[in-house]
Amino acid sequence: MTQKKVLTIAGTDVSGGAGYAADVKTFEDHDLYGFCALTTIVSMDPNTWSHRVHHVPLEVLDEQLETALSLSPNTVKTGMLPNEDVISRASEAIKKSDAEFFIFDPVMVCKGDDTVLNPGVVDSMQKELLPISTIVTPNLVEAGNLAGMKTPKTVEEVKEAAKKIYEYGPKYVVIKGGTDLQVDEALDIFYDGESFYGLYADKLEKAYNHGAGCTFAAAVASNFTNGLEPLEAVKAAKAFVASAIKHGSQMNEHVGVVRHNAYNKVGTVDVQVKPL
Structure with a gap:
């Protein structure tokens, strides 16, 4: 097999927009071989779309991870890790693997909800996953939790959160501000421990964004695996997911939901990088 391999440790999404489905679609679109160890099975109430999260038994997760590590992934990405035990299993697996990169997407809440699925996961993520991360990709709510502060709303607050998160040990931090920061464009902020960079794209009037966070992190993982430098990897991932959102569809x-193959099939989106 000539393709490089990426393992995602993540949950399902029966709608196909997020979770491991988004990851594997994104890996494939970057000419990578993706595979998965499932942590949760998630369904939605058809009438309200409220999420129903079912944990995969630990012994089943252990068996999946045993198989996955035998396939020698080049990169590991995580998605939904619902409790401290699963976080510990993921951390152990990453340390045992020969993977060059670990992309940590700190999924804490389901779409449309600001309530952390399990408050104990924040402490475990800080202790077990941030210190071994190549890059961590939180949204604003997740960044606030990881940094131990309120949800950042301004560029200066995001920079403060990034510094606090960086102190736990990841090599790079990118905080997804998207359209929620108090600026005119869709802004994400990258921090390498010394310098801050803003990644800017146009805000979209109508955005189909279910799965955007998973897709962005999976694109980051893909770009690291394919040899891009860190800031360029994040820039390319933002362009990839912005195109996916722009060309998404109402489910x-x-x-x-986002359209995962839009970047290569439909068209790119311009992303500007500026020092902050």
């Missing part, structure tokens, strides 16, 4: 009355 039903509750959710609109």
